[in-house]
Structure formats: C-alpha cells, structure tokens
Amino acid sequence: MYKYIIIPLCFILFSIFIRIYNTNLKKKYGNNYSCKDILNKKIVEILSLKGCIWNIMHIFIYFGACILINARLNVYKHIIVFTIGLLWYFLAPYSTNKHNPKECNNVVYTDTNIPREDDIIFNSIGQLLYILLVVINKKIHYSNTFKF
Numbered sequence: 001m002y003k004y005i006i007i008p009l010c011f012i013l014f015s016i017f018i019r020i021y022n023t024n025l026k027k028k029y030g031n032n033y034s035c036k037d038i039l040n041k042k043i044v045e046i047l048s049l050k051g052c053i054w055n056i057m058h059i060f061i062y063f064g065a066c067i068l069i070n071a072r073l074n075v076y077k078h079i080i081v082f083t084i085g086l087l088w089y090f091l092a093p094y095s096t097n098k099h100n101p102k103e104c105n106n107v108v109y110t111d112t113n114i115p116r117e118d119d120i121i122f123n124s125i126g127q128l129l130y131i132l133l134v135v136i137n138k139k140i141h142y143s144n145t146f147k148f
Contacts, residue, residue, distance in 0.1 A: 007065055011088060014061070022113055034112055035104030042106050052108040055122045062126030071127075072134050078127055085123035089115045 025033035034040055044051040062081060071077035092115050109116060 004069065007068060007084065010061075010065075011084070018113075025112075032102050032104070034107060034109060035102060037107070037109075037112055040107045040109050040112055042108050049118055049121065050108045051122070054112065055108065055119070058119055058122035059126040059129065062123040063130050064126075066127055066130035071130065073131065078131075081127055082124070085120055089117075089119060 021039075022033065022037075025037055029036040039053040039057075042050050042052055043056075062085065065071075065081045065084065066078070069077050069080065071081060092113075103110060
C-alpha cells in the first residue's frame, strides 16, 4: 500500500524540482529560458515526434512507476499509471501562463512549464518498455523451465 503513497509523493517532488529549475532558468535568461534549457534541446526526431532529455525522463519515470507498483501485465495497474499521466497533463501543478517565452530553434518545448500532448506518448513508451521486458522475462523463464 505504501507504494501508492510513494508515487504521488514522487510526482510532488518532481513538480517542485521543475518549478525550482525553471525559476532559476527564468532568473538567469528571462523569456529566453526555454532556449537555454539543456534538458530541452532536441536530441531525436522520429516523424513529427521530437524528443529531448525531458521526454526521456518521462519514459524512465513511468517505467519506474510500473516497477514501483509491480504492474507486470495487470491491466488495472497500468490504467492507474496511465491515469496518473493524464492527471499530470491536465493539472500540471508547475504550469503557469504568466510569461511569454521566446520561440527558438532546436528545442522541443516552447515553454517547459506547460506540458505537451506528446508527453502522454512518452509516458506510454515507458509503460510499453516495461511490458515488453516483463513479456521477454516470462519467455526466458518459460524457455529455461523446459530444458531437455
């Protein structure tokens, strides 16, 4: 049961980290902060999906959430993790529209305080990687059980 308390606590701590990190960037770079954010630099683009270190953190966080609650192939637990992502997207506790960041090239987020729709895709990639590893692990375990 404590695992279900740890997940919201981690998201609260991550929100605090984002708020502090972005506040420091804004103090240093003003409205140009999104352009100067090293975590926001585009590192991959597949079709129209751009990825940066923020997106990679989404993958690891949701993979970790699946590990934390031992989701395995339990649909209910995966729905919980996915719902957390949706709530995060819609509530975005660190989100603010009180500033006007500048447009810049070679970054993913125009404003790192505001979540993007593709965050949900990266969250889901974390869950899918977890599911893939669970399935592969089951197959390896199964194949090792029936040695002749």
